[in-house]
Every structure is written in structure tokens, then in C-alpha cells.
Amino acid sequence: MTVALFPPITHGVASLDAEPLDVGPRFVRTGGMSRWHRPRSGVLMDTRRIYSVWCGQHVGGSRRAGQLLTAETIPDTLPVCATCDGRAVGTGQETDGPAGRTLLHGPRGLTPPRHCPASRMDLFEALPGGTTGRCLACQDVHPIRAMGGPYASRVGIVQHPPGEALFAPCPFHRWRHPTRDREGRLACMCGRPLTTPQ
Numbered sequence: 001m002t003v004a005l006f007p008p009i010t011h012g013v014a015s016l017d018a019e020p021l022d023v024g025p026r027f028v029r030t031g032g033m034s035r036w037h038r039p040r041s042g043v044l045m046d047t048r049r050i051y052s053v054w055c056g057q058h059v060g061g062s063r064r065a066g067q068l069l070t071a072e073t074i075p076d077t078l079p080v081c082a083t084c085d086g087r088a089v090g091t092g093q094e095t096d097g098p099a100g101r102t103l104l105h106g107p108r109g110l111t112p113p114r115h116c117p118a119s120r121m122d123l124f125e126a127l128p129g130g131t132t133g134r135c136l137a138c139q140d141v142h143p144i145r146a147m148g149g150p151y152a153s154r155v156g157i158v159q160h161p162p163g164e165a166l167f168a169p170c171p172f173h174r175w176r177h178p179t180r181d182r183e184g185r186l187a188c189m190c191g192r193p194l195t196t197p198q
């Protein structure tokens with residue numbers, strides 16, 4: 001069982017070598033992907049099938065990304081992309097979600113970053129001795145080093161995982177843009193103060 005595909009509408013210049021595909025597999029992913037996606041449209045380029053999936057990615061276009069896998073029913077334990085599934089069912093391309101399958105969506109910016117956002121920046125309070133500093137973003141103590149090369153030398157705290165006292169995120173910019181306000185306190189680039197959650 002295949003599924004009917006939408007036309008491969010593009011705002012860019014379509015290659016004359018690309019042949020639109022009318023039908024496609026229900027699910028696609030490349031070897032490196034952690035979930036299955038639903039194809040919205042597809043083209044045949046030479047001998048390669050490239051699918052645009054509902055969440056906006058292209059699957060199958062690059063040899064480097066690994067082999068294209070297709071499925072009518074999912075053969076492994078991986079979840080299905082929730083964006084793809086919701087849109088495929090919402091447009092009527094599919095009548096139902098994937099039976100018994102976890103839908104997965106991980107919105108960006110909801111979980112703290114892997115590295116403390118003050119890493120490699122001068123967002124620290126120097127401690128006696130001059131070789132360590134207390135991170136303004138997470139309060140942990142780490143070495144400080146000269147960074148940035150001979151012409152743009154500055155001192156920064158080394159890259160480190162966020163400590164337990166990491167500041168509560170800005171509602172707009174999350175953990176991405178900590179800086180100092182005029183009084184030297186930690187603030188988001190938009191001016192909102194950033195403090196450790198109580």
C-alpha cells in the first residue's frame with residue numbers, strides 16, 4: 001500500500017531533470033534519523049527518489065546522509081515524527097495516525113542546553129588566585145583562560161556543562177543570549193534580568 005503524494009510545489013527553480021512522483025511510501029527515514037517521517041511530495045532525480053516530508057526536511061537527497069529507508073508499516077521500534085503525522089492526517093492524505101506508535105516532537109528551546117551558555121565568555125566573577133571564576137550563569141566554579149587568539153584576546157570561563165543553579169530562561173530568548181546589564185548583573189540581551197530559579 002502506497003500513499004498519494006501532493007505535487008512538489010516549489011518557490012525556487014525546479015530542476016528539469018526532476019520528475020514528480022504521484023505515489024510514495026507511507027513512512028521514510030534515512031539511516032541516521034531517530035524517527036520516521038511522512039512524505040508530502042517526491043521527485044525522481046536520475047535514479048534517486050527524494051521525498052519532502054511534512055515537517056520540512058528532504059529525505060533521500062544526499063548520499064552522505066545514509067541510505068533511504070521506506071516502510072508501509074514500521075519495522076522497528078522508532079517513533080513517528082508528530083509534525084509529519086499531524087499534517088498528513090490533517091490534510092486527509094492519511095486517514096489515521098500510526099497504530100500503536102509513539103508520536104514524538106521535541107520543540108527547541110524547552111530543555112537546557114548541553115553546554116552552559118556562559119561557556120567561553122567573560123560572564124564570570126574572578127576568584128582569588130586569578131585562575132578560576134564563578135560562572136554568572138550557573139554559579140559553578142571553573143578555570144578561566146585567555147581565548148580568542150593574539151589579536152582579539154579576552155578571558156573567558158572554560159566550556160562546561162550547566163550547573164544546577166543555571167538561570168531560569170528568558171521567555172523569548174531562553175538560554176541563548178545571556179549578557180551583563182549596566183550594573184554588571186546577568187541579563188538577557190533583551191534586558192530581562194536572569195536569575196537562578198528559587
Ligand SMILES: [Zn+2]
Nearest residue numbers: 037055081084
Ligand atoms: Zn517529520
Ligand SMILES: [Zn+2]
Nearest residue numbers: 116135137138
Ligand atoms: Zn555556567
Ligand SMILES: [Zn+2]
Nearest residue numbers: 170173188190
Ligand atoms: Zn530575552
